[in-house]
Amino acid sequence: MRYPLFLRATVLGVALLLAVALLSAACGDGDDREASAPGSATAVTVTTPSASASPAASVVAAFPVSVTDSGGTTVTFTEAPKRIISYSPGATEVLFAVGAGGQVVGVDKFSDYPPETSTKTRLEYSKPAPEPALALQPDLVIMATRQEGQVAQFRALGMTVLLLKEPADLAAVLDQIRTLGKVTGHAAEGERIAATLEERIDAVEKRVAGVIDGPLVFYEVSPELHTAGPQTFIGSLLATAKAKYVAQGATTAFPQLSAETIISSNPAVILLADGGGSGSQSASTVIARPGWEGIDAVRNGRVHVIDSNLFNRPGPRVVDVLEQLVDILYPDLQ
Amino acid sequence: MSVRARLVFARPAARPAAHLVLAAGIPVLVAAVIIATSVGAVSIPQTTVAATILRHLAGQGGAGGPADTIVWDVRLPRVLLAGMVGGTLALSGATYQSVFRNPLADPYLIGVASGAGLGAAIAIVSPLPLDYYGFGYVALFAFVGALAAVALTYELARSGRTVPTANHVLAGVAVSAAATAATTLVMMLNEARAFVVFSWLYGDFTTSSWEKLRLASPYVGVSWVVLLLCTHRLNALQLGDDEAATLGIRVERLKIVTVVVASLATAVCVALSGLIGFVGLIVPHACRLLVGPDNRVLFPVTLLFGATFLILADLGARMVLAPQELPVGIITAAAGSPFFLILLRRQRRGLP
Numbered sequence: 001m002r003y004p005l006f007l008r009a010t011v012l013g014v015a016l017l018l019a020v021a022l023l024s025a026a027c028g029d030g031d032d033r034e035a036s037a038p039g040s041a042t043a044v045t046v047t048t049p050s051a052s053a054s055p056a057a058s059v060v061a062a063f064p065v066s067v068t069d070s071g072g073t074t075v076t077f078t079e080a081p082k083r084i085i086s087y088s089p090g091a092t093e094v095l096f097a098v099g100a101g102g103q104v105v106g107v108d109k110f111s112d113y114p115p116e117t118s119t120k121t122r123l124e125y126s127k128p129a130p131e132p133a134l135a136l137q138p139d140l141v142i143m144a145t146r147q148e149g150q151v152a153q154f155r156a157l158g159m160t161v162l163l164l165k166e167p168a169d170l171a172a173v174l175d176q177i178r179t180l181g182k183v184t185g186h187a188a189e190g191e192r193i194a195a196t197l198e199e200r201i202d203a204v205e206k207r208v209a210g211v212i213d214g215p216l217v218f219y220e221v222s223p224e225l226h227t228a229g230p231q232t233f234i235g236s237l238l239a240t241a242k243a244k245y246v247a248q249g250a251t252t253a254f255p256q257l258s259a260e261t262i263i264s265s266n267p268a269v270i271l272l273a274d275g276g277g278s279g280s281q282s283a284s285t286v287i288a289r290p291g292w293e294g295i296d297a298v299r300n301g302r303v304h305v306i307d308s309n310l311f312n313r314p315g316p317r318v319v320d321v322l323e324q325l326v327d328i329l330y331p332d333l334q
Numbered sequence: 335m336s337v338r339a340r341l342v343f344a345r346p347a348a349r350p351a352a353h354l355v356l357a358a359g360i361p362v363l364v365a366a367v368i369i370a371t372s373v374g375a376v377s378i379p380q381t382t383v384a385a386t387i388l389r390h391l392a393g394q395g396g397a398g399g400p401a402d403t404i405v406w407d408v409r410l411p412r413v414l415l416a417g418m419v420g421g422t423l424a425l426s427g428a429t430y431q432s433v434f435r436n437p438l439a440d441p442y443l444i445g446v447a448s449g450a451g452l453g454a455a456i457a458i459v460s461p462l463p464l465d466y467y468g469f470g471y472v473a474l475f476a477f478v479g480a481l482a483a484v485a486l487t488y489e490l491a492r493s494g495r496t497v498p499t500a501n502h503v504l505a506g507v508a509v510s511a512a513a514t515a516a517t518t519l520v521m522m523l524n525e526a527r528a529f530v531v532f533s534w535l536y537g538d539f540t541t542s543s544w545e546k547l548r549l550a551s552p553y554v555g556v557s558w559v560v561l562l563l564c565t566h567r568l569n570a571l572q573l574g575d576d577e578a579a580t581l582g583i584r585v586e587r588l589k590i591v592t593v594v595v596a597s598l599a600t601a602v603c604v605a606l607s608g609l610i611g612f613v614g615l616i617v618p619h620a621c622r623l624l625v626g627p628d629n630r631v632l633f634p635v636t637l638l639f640g641a642t643f644l645i646l647a648d649l650g651a652r653m654v655l656a657p658q659e660l661p662v663g664i665i666t667a668a669a670g671s672p673f674f675l676i677l678l679r680r681q682r683r684g685l686p
Contacts, residue, residue, distance in 0.1 A: 071463070109658075126533050127540045129652070129659050131408050134400045135376040149464040149472070149530065153541050157407055231526065253526040 065182050070165040071151060080185030081140035081160070085133055087125065088144035091164055092117060093315030094177050095142075097193055100184035106136045113315075130157055140183070167314045169236040170201055170322070177316060193316060200319045204326055205240070207333055214242040215268035215329055218297070221308075222274050223281055226256045233314050241325050243269075263291050269329060270297040273312075275305035304328050352625035352635075359638030363417070366642045370413045370649040375656045376404055412542035413645055415550075416662075419539075419603040420613055420644025421637045422554050426596035427614030428621075428636045429561055432568045432629060433589050434499050441600040441614035444506035444593070445483030448513035450604040453479020455517045455531045459524040472534065473605040480601035483509050484594075496586055499575075536661040537608025539648050546606050557599035558637060564592050565629035572627070612666040613644055616674045623677045643670070 066076045085106040086092040092111035095104055101114075106121040108128070123132055126146060130153060133141060138159060143151055145165045154161045162183065167173045174194045181190015208214075217238060219228045228234040229250035238245050246265050247255055275281040283303040292298055306328075310321050326333070372383050378401050386405040389397060423441050430439035442448075457475035458464060464472065491497050491505035517535075521528040567588050570578040575585045600614075617640040618632070625631050647665040654660055 124658055126529070127538065127659075129375065129408075129540050131404050132375045134404050134408065137400050146529070149470075150541060152465045152470075153543060156543065156545075157403055252523055255525075 063185070067162070067179055067183055069163045071148070071163040073163070075160060075162055075183075077140075077160075077183050081138075081183070083136060083138045084140045084142065084184070085123065085136060085138040086111060086142045087123065087128060087147045088142055088164065088166070089113070090166060090173075090313050090315040091142045091144065091176070091180060093313070093317065094180045094190075095184065097316040098177065098181040098184065098186040098190045100180070100186050103184060105138060106133065113313075113317075130154060130159075133159065142180075166233070168231070168233060170240060170318060173314045173316075173318055174198060176314075197316065197319045201240075201322065204319075204322055207326060208242045208330065211242045211330070211333075214244055216265065217243045217245045217269045217271060217329070218262055218265075218267040219245060219247075219271045220274055220281065221254055223279065224256060225259060225262065226254045229253050229255055233318075234311055237311070237318070237322055237325060240322060241329055243325075243329055259289070259291065263295060266296050268296045268300070268302060270295070270303045271328070272303065272305045273308035276307060278308045281305070302328075352628070352631045355621075355625050356631060356635050356638075359635055359642075363638050363642045363645075366645045366649075367413055367417065370416075370645050371405065371409050373649060374404065374409055374652060376400075378405060407544070408542075411544045411547055412539045412648070415542040415547055415607065416539050416644045416648040417641035418547065418550065418554055419607050419610065420617075420647075421641035422557065422599045422603050423610065423614040424617035424621075424636045424640025424643070425558065425561055425633060426600045428618035428629070428633055429564075429568070429592050429596040430614075431618055432571065433592055434503055435572065436499075436503060437619070438615070439503075440611075441596065442510075442609070442611070444502060444597065445487045445509040445513065446480045446597055446600045446604060447609050448510040448517065449483025449486075450476040450480040450601060451535055451609065452513045452517045452520070453477070453482075454534050454605075454608075455520045458531050458534065459520055459527045464530070477601050477605040479513075480604055481598070483513055484597045484601070488593075497589065534608050536663060537604075537610040538651065538659065538662050539607055540659060542607075550602050550606055553602045554599050557595045560595045561592060562633055562637075564588065565633045568592065568629045609663070610644070610666060611663050612670050613640055613647075616666075616670045617643055620670075620674055620677050623680075 063080065064076050064078045066074055068074045080103070082103050083105045084095065084100065084103050086095060086104060087108045089108065089111045092104070092107050093113055095101060096114050096116060101116055104117075104120055106123050107117050108125040109122050110125050111117050111120075121132070121136060127150065128147060130150075133154070134157060141154055141159050141161045143154070143161055143163050148163060148165070151161050151163050164176055164179070167176055174197060177194045177197070178187075178190050181187045181193070219234055219238070221227055227247045227250075228238075228245075229247045229252055230236075230239070231253050235245070235247075246257065246262060246267055270286060272279075272281045272283075272286070282305060283298075283301070286292055286303050287298055297303055306324075310317055371387070372378075372380055382401050383405050386397065386402050387410065389395070390406050426441035427439065430441060430443055431437060433439075434443070436443075453475035454472050456479075457472045460471075462471040464470070487502065487505045487509045488497065490509065491501035493501065517531070521531050567578075567583050570581050570583050571585065571588065573581075578588075579585050603610075618636045621632055621636045621639055625635050644662070644666070647669060648662050650665040650669065651660045651662040654665070
């Protein structure tokens with residue numbers, strides 16, 4: 001068969017385009033751009049550039065500092081980073097709490113606490129594009145669980161990335177506060193905050209030490225009756241507060257329960273994470289649900305709307321949440 | 335090919351206008367690449383963009399600094415990958431429409447999409463390291479899932495040594511439904527990571543890299559060559575299986591080769607950029623309205639315009655709400671359907 005000349009030319013042109021793409025791919029790819037093979041345990045040492053002015057007076061920690069992140073990568077800092085991007089609302093709170101707020105240049109769109117975050121450049125949270133991040137010329141990028149898949153991409157583009165997955169329990173929150181204090185040059189402040197929080201956690205634990213049979217809690221995430229299981233941070237808070245909860249045996253993070261399961265388990269306390277600013281549920285909507293009027297929590301007026309942002313965000317305010325939770329669960333226990 | 339076949343197909347199929355469309359395709363594509371590389375969430379002067387690219391092409395390496403990285407390592411691979419994926423999906427769609435003689439056929443018809451989705455979902459919820467950069471486990475599982483679904487569909491549809499077209503399409507629907515159900519189950523059982531699966535399923539070019547381009551180019555390039563070489567035979571197939579056979583075409587072999595090649599190329603694209611709908615369905619139809627049904631012209635035109643379309647759609651995805659990005663599938667549907675309807679109406683009035 002014969003193709004017209006222009007067609008053959010087109011095929012040739014396309015082939016050429018492809019060749020150019022391949023060639024430029026080969027050129028643009030320096031030795032330091034090696035993609036890690038899947039599964040290989042990567043232990044890269046990343047160093048921040050050290051060609052700038054001396055650290056601020058408040059920065060006292062001894063550098064270099066090396067930390068191992070949640071991905072098992074050891075990241076070394078020769079000096080305190082001055083242009084930090086945080087893609088994690090929890091980490092953002094920690095950064096501001098330890099006094100590194102001035103070093104932050106960009107935060108994800110859910111980082112809304114403290115209010116000073118409003119002056120920082122807003123970035124995406126899910127699958128953030130690298131371009132706006134590069135434009136900020138960061139010397140440290142903090143990523144969390146949701147950005148895990150992009151750590152290698154950002155590193156390949158020359159950015160120093162610390163992967164700090166969302167902590168699963170209170171001890172892990174304290175660890176992250178210490179880690180972030182250390183790498184930002186605010187080790188003493190991080191240590192001080194962690195120690196204070198530890199004392200408050202101890203106090204709470206003492207408060208509930210005598211509790212043998214805590215109240216049964218239903219923590220409502222959505223009006224479709226999704227709740228929090230034991231793998232979640234909420235689960236660990238409830239366990240610390242010695243509460244039992246309806247989804248205690250769940251194998252998934254946020255299982256959906258049937259109304260009859262909840263009604264028959266008869267929880268003593270209902271916590272609504274889908275009320276207030278996060279949804280339309282309240283004590284009165286719960287009472288109106290058919291069959292719910294007989295539940296102990298409803299009859300005794302123990303249906304509480306809680307701030308789901310606080311409960312979901314493992315930052316320095318988690319101990320506030322824990323104390324608040326214990327106040328709700330044990331109104332008689334002081 | 336027999337003499338008779340030649341006689342049948344030696345008609346002056348391509349209109350002069352079709353040649354013009356094809357000739358215009360390459361400069362239009364090049365213009366799209368240039369525009370899409372010049373514009374982004376971060377404003378970089380055109381002269382810097384041009385200087386950066388020329389310096390790299392001349393082999394002088396990068397100048398360093400964020401502008402250099404943004405233009406060369408972020409934007410250009412993204413634009414080229416979007417073009418490669420767009421062209422491949424459109425070409426695969428044209429192939430499926432031709433082989434299955436079904437105007438609703440798209441590259442995802444026989445299970446590629448749902449198989450890839452299931453593979454990716456399993457990789458994402460597994461303890462394997464999550465990495466969208468290069469060809470990580472997610473892409474690998476998606477690729478394997480896509481091929482497994484295609485093989486299963488084929489095996490289910492096979493009756494003896496032939497694969498009746500209707501069986502093939504129906505088996506594809508069944509396999510897709512089963513794989514989609516399994517994907518949903520995997521997500522339900524792992525809510526903590528369901529969002530990650532969800533955002534993967536949407537498809538986007540945020541995580542493009544030279545690495546991905548280099549990995550995909552060989553497969554995709556071979557598929558382009560094979561499919562473009564089969565256009566003449568696929569023309570004959572439009573007469574029907576038996577008629578094509580009497581023209582000396584080995585119908586079953588042609589179907590297998592083209593479908594496998596198109597599926598393989600689609601699987602590579604899906605593995606690297608997720609599921610991007612609409613391109614594979616609409617672009618071939620739009621091109622058909624422009625240049626007519628002769629596959630010898632239609633396929634290269636589809637390749638070029640598929641690439642151009644997805645590059646511009648991705649540009650839209652980056653720019654409409656910049657710096658926030660939209661899933662590119664929203665743009666392909668929003669921009670593609672009105673354009674397609676206009677073409678369709680003009681065709682009815684007999685204008686083009």
